[in-house]
Amino acid sequence: MSTTVGSTGVFSTNTILWDSTSKQIKTSGVDSFIVAGFTSGMRIVSNSSNNSKIYTAAAVAATAITLYEPCVAQSSGITMTITGNKYEEIGSISGFNGPSGAANVIDITSITSTAKEKLVGLRDEGKLTLDLYLDTTSTALHRALKDDRANRTNRMFDIKFSNNSTVAGTQPLGINFDAYVTNFSITGSVDNAIKASITLEISSAIKWIEQVL
Incomplete structure (x- = not known):
């Protein structure tokens, strides 16, 4: 699979937090993950000091991205950037x-x-x-x-x-x-x-x- 023709979502704010219990990336701000271009199935990367792995979006709502993989709790208050990349299948x-x-x-x-x-x-x-x-x-x-x-x-x-x-x-x-x-x-x-x-x-x-x- 490749990002050759895939879409990208970017979200950067100090309202991002990581919830390890619900396996979600959340925002308490007014901005929307959906409006920022995130969709389910995207691979998610961030500059979070606690969550440097690659994650996969299981579901996307306006204020929360639910992940397949476990994540580490991290509070909001510092500016974090998360990027989502959609991959398309290379055929044949x-x-x-x-x-x-x-x-x-x-x-x-x-x-x-x-x-x-x-x-x-x-x-x-x-x-x-x-x-x-x-x-x-x-x-x-x-x-x-x-x-x-x-x-x-x-x-x-x-x-x-x-x-x-x-x-x-x-x-x-x-x-x-x-x-x-x-x-x-x-x-x-x-x-x-x-x-x-x-x-x-x-x-x-x-x-x-x-x-x-």
Whole structure:
């Protein structure tokens, strides 16, 4: 899933509070989350000192956003900004490979060492490759991702696993990250579907979104 054509909601005020009991972000002000563009299903991020994870909006009302995930209580009084991003599904994917994260191993062995001594450098979350059947309709997002490669646009992406239950209020495990489209290649042959391969170069830390049962 990608934010390539998704909508965005932004809300910044000192009336925002986090209610851990009801799993809600609330506002005591006159502004409305709905008017600000928030909708259910959006991924929510904020600059809250207590709630730095990615959350998912289960429901949106004028003065409250109900979350799937647990949150930490935080009172209003300081200006906080919350941003909601709506993701759209990338269509006709037949397979994927990644993320392929790794880190450099730094050798710090000295002449007095009795064995190899090492440190681990900054982590590199690597790449994600998508294999798909080319679909040029706008809803599949393939044309939009092609344009993102040409424009060197950094987007947010989601992988949603299929381990959720059918019970209301549940959501599957997920992975969230920022990435550039660095490769968009097309292959075709006689008596076969036209296929495409897209490479996403991950440009942020991988953020896991917890499963809610």
